[in-house]
Amino acid sequence: MVPPIKSQGIKTKLVPWIMELAPKAEGKWIEPFLGTGVVAFNSGYEKAILNDTNPHIITFYKGIQQGEITAPLMRHYLEQEGELLSKAGDNGYDHYRKVRARFNQEFSPYDFIFLSRAGFNGMMRFGKKGNWNIPFCKKPDRFAQAYTTKITNQVSTVSKIIQPEPNWIFHNKSFSEIIPLATEQDIIYCDPPYYGRYVDYYNGWTEQDERLLFNLLSETKAKFILSTWHHNDWRENEMIAKFWSKFNIVTKDHFYHSGGNIENRRTIVEALVCNFNADNIQDHNHGQKEKVPSAQLSLELT
Numbered sequence: 667m668v669p670p671i672k673s674q675g676i677k678t679k680l681v682p683w684i685m686e687l688a689p690k691a692e693g694k695w696i697e698p699f700l701g702t703g704v705v706a707f708n709s710g711y712e713k714a715i716l717n718d719t720n721p722h723i724i725t726f727y728k729g730i731q732q733g734e735i736t737a738p739l740m741r742h743y744l745e746q747e748g749e750l751l752s753k754a755g756d757n758g759y760d761h762y763r764k765v766r767a768r769f770n771q772e773f774s775p776y777d778f779i780f781l782s783r784a785g786f787n788g789m790m791r792f793g794k795k796g797n798w799n800i801p802f803c804k805k806p807d808r809f810a811q812a813y814t815t816k817i818t819n820q821v822s823t824v825s826k827i828i829q830p831e832p833n834w835i836f837h838n839k840s841f842s843e844i845i846p847l848a849t850e851q852d853i854i855y856c857d858p859p860y861y862g863r864y865v866d867y868y869n870g871w872t873e874q875d876e877r878l879l880f881n882l883l884s885e886t887k888a889k890f891i892l893s894t895w896h897h898n899d900w901r902e903n904e905m906i907a908k909f910w911s912k913f914n915i916v917t918k919d920h921f922y923h924s925g926g927n928i929e930n931r932r933t934i935v936e937a938l939v940c941n942f943n944a945d946n947i948q949d950h951n952h953g954q955k956e957k958v959p960s961a962q963l964s965l966e967l968t
């Protein structure tokens with residue numbers, strides 16, 4: 667299924683690959699970097715801990731979980747705002763600006779969906795003060811009936827997938843408070859901001875963050891899968907050699923359709939790093955599959 671929120675880092679096309687690798691755990695699905703939620707919603711787990719530092723994502727999904735945000739309410743909202751958008755000056759841009767300014771004051775989850783679905787290229791980006799920072803897609807008829815129905819259906823589907831508390835628990839914390847919650851029975855899927863790539867208010871990511879993530883995942887008793895990038899036409903992700911080559915790695919070419927700058931639009935080789943054997947995976951096409959023996963690793967690092 668496809669969630670109602672959009673973002674440039676959305677893993678929709680990679681979900682089958684991730685789930686093919688993921689062993690069926692007895693315990694919970696733990697996702698410290700939830701983003702749009704597409705991986706968790708397709709994971710099939712009855713118990714989950716889902717987290718993101720972006721409060722708008724968590725408020726939206728908690729609102730659905732608690733029955734405060736519903737498909738009929740979303741339809742009503744989108745019909746109303748869509749009508750105003752279609753009639754607004756500057757080819758709809760006047761109303762987009764109005765909703766954006768309102769969101770940046772009040773942070774309504776409905777306005778969050780409006781902006782996510784009427785913003786340029788389905789991108790999500792927040793400025794220095796945490797303000798929504800994406801221009802209009804320039805389609806005044808964006809919320810025509812078919813599109814409104816599509817979004818409403820996505821809200822309806824998500825509301826059936828999200829389990830009530832305490833089976834599914836949402837948090838708005840740093841990943842470092844979430845990973846230690848995992849037990850041996852759980853599986854952790856991490857999709858952090860990619861080091862050296864896209865940055866915004868909720869997506870700062872330094873080598874220290876990567877090191878902390880590495881330390882926490884090295885210590886966990888749970889199984890984990892980490893999404894990261896392996897290389898592109900220009901360069902390699904230096905974090906692989908620095909940290910992740912101690913674990914098993916599988917790779918796959920992936921094309922990101924949206925993104926601000928030209929480099930982010932090109933094909934990138936995606937990697938899944940895991941702390942268990944990846945023998946079941948068919949789709950693997952670059953780099954090494956087995957972890958580097960530690961003797962060889964220390965030679966490579968010197």
Ligand SMILES: C[S@@+](CC[C@H](N)C(=O)[O-])C[C@H]1O[C@@H](n2cnc3c(N)ncnc32)[C@H](O)[C@@H]1O
Pocket residue numbers: 673675676677678698699700701702703704705717718719720839840841842857858859860868869870
């Ligand atoms: C690459 S996106 C995840 C995309 C997601 N897998 C999807 O398919 O939509 C990374 C997410 O991590 C969140 N994030 C960034 N820094 C974080 C941190 N320190 N702790 C927890 N979440 C963080 C961002 O807000 C963003 O939603």
